[in-house]
Amino acid sequence: MSATVVDAPAPTAMDRVRTFSARRASVLPTLAAIVILVILLIGAQAEFGNFLSPRNLSALLLDHAYLMVLAVGMTFVIVTGGIDLSVGSVMAFTGILGSSMLASGTPVWIVIPVMLAGGAAIGTLIGVLVQYFNVQPFIASLAGLFLGRGLAYVVSLSSIRVENEPILWLQQTRFLIGDWYITPTGIIALAVVAAGAVIMALTRFGRTVYAIGGSEQSARLMGLSVARTKVLVYVISGLCGGLAGLLLTAYSGAGYPRNGIGTELDVIACVVIGGTLLTGGRGYVLGSMIGVFVFATINTIISFMGAEQSWTHIIIGALLLLFIVVQRAIVARSDRRT
Template sequence: MATDEMTVKARKQPEPKLTGAVHRSRPTLDRRYLPVLGTVVVLVLMLIIGGSRYDNFLSGRVMANLLINNSFLIVVAVGMTFVILTGGIDLSVGAVLALSTCISAWMFVHGWPAYVAIPAAILAGALIGWAVGVMVHVFEIQPFIATLAAMFLARGLCYVIAPESIPITDPTIVKLGTRWDLGGGWAITPSGVIALAVVVVAFVTLHYTRFGRTVYAIGGGEQSARLMGLPVARTKVLVYVISGTCAGLGGLLFAAFSSSGYSLTGVGMELDAIAAVVIGGTLLTGGSGFVLGSVLGVLVLGLIQTIITFEGTLSSWWTKIVIGALLLVFVILQRLLVVRRR
């Protein structure tokens, strides 16, 4: 009975009141999105400044040309994103792009049909990417050295195949550069559609497949990825195959843009692709980044060139100066994020 009375009294005691401030969890922004957010801010500011300073800057025609004129760079930057996410680098994409234009132009001139020439040009890029991947993983050569060797190889093959510019008149390539009027000044080309399709496929692959998760895991820590039983070897080779394939496809889109194949095409384009990926928020150390951010980086580079063109009085070298300044700012931002994360 005594025990029952004590139980009843304990139940009747008032609940203790909480004193002091109540701590409520506030939503915080994931640090991974900060570089991409910075890219969006830069892009919006450039649009606002350009729209207020120049007439017709925000017209449909100018914005459509932004995608059309950079469709090949978008495809190359997508492939570069895969490589940098693993902590690697690919210096060969510009030369591989040029090799693709030279192969396709040479084959068209010598009577090869489009259904043979186009796959051959893309396959050449994939083979060079596979060779680089094997050098990086099997022979443990630094990506910088392996891709530098591939760059010299591809550029040398360009001079062998097409020492002079070869015009392309094949109707299939010509159609890739045909503008489709969407009304209101807006237009798109098949090359632009292909670039957007590549972006969608890359986005789904990186974020919704096991392969994509493995890419991020390798960039976060290759040894940890091995201990988790992930297919590190296959993935490291495949990312360079993807980069080479994207460079080969980008070469075809550039051939449609310029209607020619030339050995000096794409000189320095690997630097533009790396700059677009870094400005788009992908960490150079790997493990963090988004393919959509790389697309925004390409659009930022395109807007810089557009503003320089509208200004008229500025030299084209200002494009490189502004890109260099932006790249420096985003690299410093990445470094600060990495230090803070540690």
């Protein structure tokens, strides 16, 4: 019976490290992602000399705001042990839907809620299939992927320009802090990250998400509201898809039904690289944000080098593999323990 005694005398620095690593082993993958990010940034600066400029770093967030929002939603889903393949096409659908409504003169205060509701509706469909009809998350969200993509083309087969002032304002406005700048889209992305992090860490709903990912059966036997929570994570992911549609529309100044093809894979990769376990139960919204920054940095470095953009996916794929194998080792170790 080896009970750790809390009030041990005068902890040394070594003890503190040990206590930290014992308590917070689940943070390690996220820390690894931060280390990778720092190495990438320093390496890029050493190579190009002008990489760490405020302009360039500000652009990292600006260019990937939509990805960050999607990653937050995906984190909720993956922590429960599920997966959502629909996010890319949901983003395309809501984006083109919003653009088309704006083009036909619908006021923006109607358009934005409709975009969000459209995303949430597809999320609800997936959640209900997963929870109440025992459909594997992979397959249910696959139906969502088809539906979103098809509906995007139903709305329009070609891109629709957006000339609505408030929407364009989201992207064009730059709040300057010295040489740094941030756009409203960037602020929205960071706000979503903050909200996601708070919900996951400080609400009973968020803790239920972790409990389900740890053991759904245990969560149920502990009397937690498993069914509601499982549906809700897909609704949140759908909502994030709708919001990402808005951000991408503002960013590109147009809705385009081919947007976001393969984005679901980028998002999953970012979330995993950020330290979330694909088998569920462990992960952090802030980690996913780091994962998006790693992705963004690799993307930017490759365009700095003038190399093929396809290298991004190869490197992300390799990083993903590395993280999966490491996670597998971690899980295997904790399996042995219990």
